[in-house]
Amino acid sequence: MNKRDNRRTLFKGGTILTMDRTVPNLATGDLLVEGDRIAAIGPNLAVGDAAVIDASGSIIMPGLIDAHHHMWLGVMRRLMPDVDDLFVYIDVVAEKLGAHYRPLDMYLSTKLTALACLDAGVTTVIDACHSSRSPEHTDAALDALEDSGIRALHMVGAAMDKKASTAHLPGDLKRLADNWNHSNGLVRVGLFGQLNLDWWRVARNLDMRILTEFLGDLAKVGPEFAEKGVLGPHNIFNHCTRIPQETWRLFADAGVNVTVNPRSDALFGFDDESFAYQQAIDHGLTPAIGIDLDTAFGSDIFGEMHALFSQQRSAMRYRRFRGEENVPSPITVERVLEAATINGARATGLEGAVGSLAPGKQADIIMVRTDGVAVVPVNNAVGTIVQGVERSDVDTVMVGGEIRKRGGKLVGADLVKLTADVTASRDYLMEKSGYRPDLFGASARTKSA
Structure with a gap:
């Protein structure tokens, strides 16, 4: 020793x-x-x-476990606090700003988010990176996670903007697995693969976990996903809102992992009173919770726990009031805390080590x-x-x-320098993109008019 x-x-x-x-x-x-x-x-x-x-x-x-977070959005904190249109959000964060990200911007955003997570008691995070623009961008994000000291599963995924290339994917996964996926490191790598089975095969051959953001209104799983071995505990499906019962049964039979984002699912109107968290529970799954977006919220899992408790009770009581029978019981604080700890550990594949x-x-x-x-x-x-x-x-x-x-203070973090660097990164992105947010918002202008 x-x-x-x-x-x-x-x-x-x-x-x-x-x-x-x-x-x-x-x-x-x-x-x-x-x-x-x-x-x-x-x-x-x-x-x-x-x-x-x-x-x-x-x-x-x-430690709390944040099971879904786009950590590369750190410099865009509260940029779109009221957004309710997914495609407007994508236009701003991907087409306007994300397209101009340098590896430096990726590093600074990811490190800012990681330190804020640690400050809020989050010790493990699944970093859903849908902005892996190049191997250099991925390396910068991974370096930021390692430098922060957080435990993380970084999911490498195609950037969302039309200018981005995916030529390096999925081929770069082997290099990343060789460099990061060893037993004694805090940071590991997986695939943010959506429903691309060709990419999934590469990831599975490397024993990687696979993340898919799944909205029932926008995506469906075809019969090929029911073939033996395609789905399993290596899969993480996020959101899972408004998906059909046959898909839930497929997920349950395969033992996939499910994560939900109480605040952002409500922000965008993804969910309804069927409630994805409850659907997962009803099918014998163990849903975890994640923060999702810094563009509206921040790196605080306490807010997700508050939202999960309130939303489940509201949704189930609405179903009861409208006359449904056999409505699930109101959620308890124990179930909420499980979602933020042991269920998140299971989603990362680390239930034997953390949670x-x-x-x-x-x-x-x-x-x-x-x-x-x-x-x-x-x-x-x-x-x-x-x-x-x-x-x-x-x-x-x-x-x-x-x-x-x-003692309530982050250890070994130069927050003065980080603040200056993050502010410079934000200003660079705004200058390059020409995007200018309104500091006070439309409602403030209306009041002063």
């Missing part, structure tokens, strides 16, 4: 929420980290020679303070996480045994 592997950190005296069926929760307990793994969980652990983190007044829990707290698992841990005036007293630990806290309550974030946030 090297010096790094010998490091020991003890989280002392916190409420421990394991999200693991084999490891009990503790009202007050300790958690020991050795190297990059959890070594022990229990009350009053007797440990010497360890750095001690005082966890009193805090909940210790697994819950247990000895032997990777030390992807967050410590959330619960002694603030808006949170105290804690009467239900899960309800507190799902409904009561926010990013400012996330005190400590650890990924693979490395502390990335401590």
